[in-house]
Amino acid sequence: xxxxVFDLVIVGVxxxxxLLASKILGQLAMNAxxxxxxxxxxxxxxxGGSVITHVRVGERVHSPLVAMGNADYLxxxxxxxxxxxxxxxxxxxxxxxxxxxxxxMPVITGVASYPNNPLQNPALAGRKVEAVDALSLxxxxxxxxxxxxxxxxxLSRHLSFTDEEWKHAIAVxxxxxxxxxxxxxxxxxxxxxxxxxx
Amino acid sequence: xEKNDLSLSQESEERGEETALLxxxxxxAQGAWEAGVKVVSSYxxxxxxxxxxxxxxxxxxxxxxxSNEKVATEVVFGAALAGARAMTCMKHVGVxxxxxxxxxxAYTGVNAGMVVCCADDPAMHSSQNEQDSRYYARAAHxxxxxxxxxxxxxxxxxxxxxxxEDLDTPxxxxxxxxxxxxxxVVTLGVRDELSVKPYHKDAMKYVMMPGMARKRHLxxxxxxxxxxxxxxxxxxxxxxxxxxxxxxxxxxxxYQYVRDALPNASTLKLGMVYPLPMKLIENFASKVDRxxxxxxxxxxxxxxxxxxxxxxxxxxxxxxxxxxxxERIQSALLNKPMPELSANDLPARPPVLCPGCPHRGVFYxxxxxxxxVMGDIGCYTLSALAPLSAMDACLCMGAxxxxxxxxxxxxGREFSKGTVAVLGDSTxxxxxxxxxxxxxxNQEAITVVILDNRITGMTGHQQNPASGKDIHxxxxxxxxxxxxxxxxGVKHVTVxxxxxxxxxxxxxxxxxxxxxxSVIIARRPCALLDKIVRPPYVIENxxxxxxxxxxxxxxxxxxxxxxxxxxxxxIGCGMCAQVCPFKAIREGVRA
Numbered sequence: 001x002x003x004x005v006f007d008l009v010i011v012g013v014x015x016x017x018x019l020l021a022s023k024i025l026g027q028l029a030m031n032a033x034x035x036x037x038x039x040x041x042x043x044x045x046x047x048g049g050s051v052i053t054h055v056r057v058g059e060r061v062h063s064p065l066v067a068m069g070n071a072d073y074l075x076x077x078x079x080x081x082x083x084x085x086x087x088x089x090x091x092x093x094x095x096x097x098x099x100x101x102x103x104x105m106p107v108i109t110g111v112a113s114y115p116n117n118p119l120q121n122p123a124l125a126g127r128k129v130e131a132v133d134a135l136s137l138x139x140x141x142x143x144x145x146x147x148x149x150x151x152x153x154x155l156s157r158h159l160s161f162t163d164e165e166w167k168h169a170i171a172v173x174x175x176x177x178x179x180x181x182x183x184x185x186x187x188x189x190x191x192x193x194x195x196x197x198x
Numbered sequence: 199x200e201k202n203d204l205s206l207s208q209e210s211e212e213r214g215e216e217t218a219l220l221x222x223x224x225x226x227a228q229g230a231w232e233a234g235v236k237v238v239s240s241y242x243x244x245x246x247x248x249x250x251x252x253x254x255x256x257x258x259x260x261x262x263x264x265s266n267e268k269v270a271t272e273v274v275f276g277a278a279l280a281g282a283r284a285m286t287c288m289k290h291v292g293v294x295x296x297x298x299x300x301x302x303x304a305y306t307g308v309n310a311g312m313v314v315c316c317a318d319d320p321a322m323h324s325s326q327n328e329q330d331s332r333y334y335a336r337a338a339h340x341x342x343x344x345x346x347x348x349x350x351x352x353x354x355x356x357x358x359x360x361x362x363e364d365l366d367t368p369x370x371x372x373x374x375x376x377x378x379x380x381x382x383v384v385t386l387g388v389r390d391e392l393s394v395k396p397y398h399k400d401a402m403k404y405v406m407m408p409g410m411a412r413k414r415h416l417x418x419x420x421x422x423x424x425x426x427x428x429x430x431x432x433x434x435x436x437x438x439x440x441x442x443x444x445x446x447x448x449x450x451x452x453y454q455y456v457r458d459a460l461p462n463a464s465t466l467k468l469g470m471v472y473p474l475p476m477k478l479i480e481n482f483a484s485k486v487d488r489x490x491x492x493x494x495x496x497x498x499x500x501x502x503x504x505x506x507x508x509x510x511x512x513x514x515x516x517x518x519x520x521x522x523x524x525e526r527i528q529s530a531l532l533n534k535p536m537p538e539l540s541a542n543d544l545p546a547r548p549p550v551l552c553p554g555c556p557h558r559g560v561f562y563x564x565x566x567x568x569x570x571v572m573g574d575i576g577c578y579t580l581s582a583l584a585p586l587s588a589m590d591a592c593l594c595m596g597a598x599x600x601x602x603x604x605x606x607x608x609x610g611r612e613f614s615k616g617t618v619a620v621l622g623d624s625t626x627x628x629x630x631x632x633x634x635x636x637x638x639x640n641q642e643a644i645t646v647v648i649l650d651n652r653i654t655g656m657t658g659h660q661q662n663p664a665s666g667k668d669i670h671x672x673x674x675x676x677x678x679x680x681x682x683x684x685x686x687g688v689k690h691v692t693v694x695x696x697x698x699x700x701x702x703x704x705x706x707x708x709x710x711x712x713x714x715x716s717v718i719i720a721r722r723p724c725a726l727l728d729k730i731v732r733p734p735y736v737i738e739n740x741x742x743x744x745x746x747x748x749x750x751x752x753x754x755x756x757x758x759x760x761x762x763x764x765x766x767x768x769i770g771c772g773m774c775a776q777v778c779p780f781k782a783i784r785e786g787v788r789a
Contacts, residue, residue: 014549026219026381036219037347038381042658043244043324047577048752049549062457064347064380067524068537080544087539103755107745108584110756112545137575144766 004032004160007066008055011085012077014046020173021148022053027160028169029057031089039064050081061196073158074127075151077134078102079118086123093127095119096155098134130154130193137188143178146185153189162172208520220384222377226287226315227252227349228384229355233311234392236282239264239273241628242657243289244324245378246317251660254669258389261671263660265291266595266628271299271314275368278312281395283359287315290331291594295611295629300368301338305414306404307366310395311359313776314340317373320494321521324656326575326594328520330495331372335417335472339418341425342370342472343434344450348382354434354469363729365421372471374494376451426473428696434469437482445486447479447499447510452492452522459527463490474499476506483508490515490531494522551580553753554730554769556696556722557649561588561776562700562749564618569710572605574598574621574630577655586750589620596621596629602644603637614643615710621646624654626663629675630688637715638687645709646717650679650697651724683717697722699776725769732770733786735763740782746774 012018022038023033029036039054054066064066066088074089076082076097089095097119106112115121119131132154138146156166167183174182200505220228226249230238238261240250254261266269272284277284288296292318300314317336319325335342341361345354351373358369402410429435441462448456449468456465466482468474483489491500491512500512515530516522529536551558561581564571565588573579573589582589591601602619621630626648637644654660661667666676683691690712694701702720709716722728734753740760747756753767754774763774765786775783 013547023381024217030217030219030383036381036383038219039376040221040379040381041323041631042248042379043656045548046658047552047580047656048547050547057533061382062454063524064376064382064451064454066522068459068539080547084539086548087537103752104545104583105550105583105750105752108752108755109750111584115544118544 004029004034005058006072006159007070008056008057008073008075009066009071009085009088010053010055010075010077011081012051013047013081014051016051016077017145017148018051018053018077021152022055024152024169024173025055025057027172028165031165031169032161032178035059035061037061048166050084052085068140077147077151080104080115083115083118083121083123086121086127089124089125094158095124095127095129095131096128096151097131098151100132100133100135100147132189132192134189138185141185141188142181143185146182149182149185150189150192153186154192156186156190157193170195207732216386217383218386219381220348220352221248221379221381222345222348222351222373223248223317224252225351225384226355226371226373227256228386229352230285230359231256231312232387232389233356233359234283234358234390235259235285236394237277237284238262238286239270239276239284241265241267241270241288242654242660243292243317244657245288245319245375246289246292246373247657247660249315249551250669253285258391261669263662265663266679267296268298271296271303274312274314275299275303275308278308278310279307280397281310283311283392285313285315288317289325290315290316290318290329291325291327293331293334293680295595297334297338300334300340302406302411303368304338304340305406305411305418305627307414307417308362308368309397311362312368313355313362314368315355315357315373317369317375317378318495319375321375323375326592328495330498331370332471332498333496335370335372335380336498339422340368340370340472341365341470342372343469343777344471345377345469346371346450346467347377347454348384349379350469351377353386357434365425367421372450374451405565422473424608426476429470429475430471430477432470434474435475435478436467437478438467439464439485439728442486444488444490445482446490446492447482447503447754448492449499451496452494455522455524455527456492459524460531468499471499474502479503480506480508483510492516492522492527495680548583549580550583550752551577551750552725553751553767554725554771556651556720557581557771558751559696559699559702560620560647560649560720561586562773563699563706564588564620565748567701567706567710568616569706570605570617572601572617572619573600574619574625576622576625576649578620578622578649583615585748592651595625596633599630599633599637599644599646602646603633603640603642604646604657606642611643611713614645617644618706618710619644619646621648622655623648623650623652623664623679626679627663628710631682634688634715634717635686637734642715643713644715645706645712646715648679648719650719650721652721653724653727655724659724688715690714691719692716693719693721696720697771697773699773725771730769730771732772733788734765734768734770735772735783736786737761737763737783739780741780743779745777745779746783749773749777
């Protein structure tokens, strides 16, 4: 368990719901009376491009962007995007990864090929990788859109916020009618690795 | 100002400890609401859009989308003239459109407060250039404030309204992407419910003819001289001495980077970036050994300081390109190596037209017919990327039509038989109508394709005058695009369904062949809004000819010996089945 002071980067593909994940993290930190800044991406890249969101939590946060090599956590919604953003993660940092693969246009058209094992990219050497099939766990919880909550569940094992704090922040940020599914997805994510490890 | 008019005085009105994690954009709207704003009118544009969307949630404020930034600015000026605090918000290039009324509004001044919020986009995350709006403050003699986080977005917006009324001028708030789209904690206050000021006719002040304007120009100068002096004690210009071997003059988001990159450096943080507090800067300069200016984009502050005889350095380290960052500042000033993305041999992931996007078929047809394409600003600009590569030029909102006209005048009428101008419904309303009138008037032979997807798409689905709804989603009169084009003098207006590729091609063949101006309206709602619930298509006995790949659909994926349709992405638009020469693609069965 680390102190709830951390630099975190979220990456994925536009449309995957990365913004909700960062909003919940920001809410969580604010509720705990911590300094927090969240830097989002809106606009063009949301149309299926690479997206990146920065979350910084600390006593006093200045820059809203995580400096390269400083992230304690990298939360990746897609395998190739994890490899692309690996340089943000510090030595010993933790990658929370959805193992799902989404082909980018150059792969779709056949001019490039999808890398074989993006989560074993050399750029990730020295980092701890925790990967789950978040899409399946989200579908199991009741919605393919809940990938973000599965990944937050997995991340929650590393942060010293209580279960109650997490659920409060989630309740503030998600529409009421989806709360139940989202909480279930969060719990699926939180339990996923311990189940795999046992 | 002698009466200490410009002090921030929101402490008394803060409502306890209620806080929220707001985007800079949301905080500007919150500040405007607390300042009693009554009218907001804007045209959407990344990274400014959420200001107006957030303002629309406050029932006390009259908030509407305007046809373009010029209209929005005129509406807001009229509201201020008629006694209500008013605000317009736009992206940096929107200021170009709004510049005409703005420059003269600086002469007339306002009655109630008028704030113009412009959001610059250094690094061009979602823009066609990275122009620096601070030039406009200088050129139009309009004061400009630049907040550095969400709390300041709220506070500075309130101050801007107060300054606007105290100084009788519009006031700029300048944001950049990393302030607009970063969330940080904001203390919420209550609304200052102001009554609408009385309207007074004052032709000497508000009718800008030469005789009146000459007098007002003197007032502009007096106001600026006064504010330049007052800036030296303005509480949002903050000097903080730490280690005095290096002092940094900075503002906005750059201040945040400087605090992380050079935590021991002394700082002069400029909350107002125009006019500059030159005496305060001189005072700061006298206290530090080495003076650096850290500013994104142009070196405006540095240049003004040098012109005032203050020795400093800045752009020789940071350059004028893109966004700054903690890493760039440390690399420039501390010689720390610039970290690199270690895995840059990975396939890129550019943004793409969505599966089922109605624009796709139109651009596919342009390619089939080998047309030259004068493009425009919107989601469809993505068709310029491979593999569609179906756009020849894209300049600014509405430029497609004028470019096609100019190309015809250069190359002759035959050229227009192989050329189209293409733009979206919202872009056409924004600034395509006048160009269409121009083309008809000048008897050109161009063909204009309006992609009518019933919404303003790229900025995140805002209503517009052709969509039939207002900003709140309430029914509103919809511009009839066919009748509008006809009334401009266009004799041939054809409406097609962009999912029907044969019809699109036929219309393009016929209309480009005409020796006069014609318009094709490709009408179908945005795929993200009009959820078609058709089963995904399937491929059987694929001959791997690659014909369907030319659609550039993210749901159709290339494999070694065949293509596959990704059922989780396919929305069943059926365009691929239309282009398959072997009839290998067919509608799937509902699961």
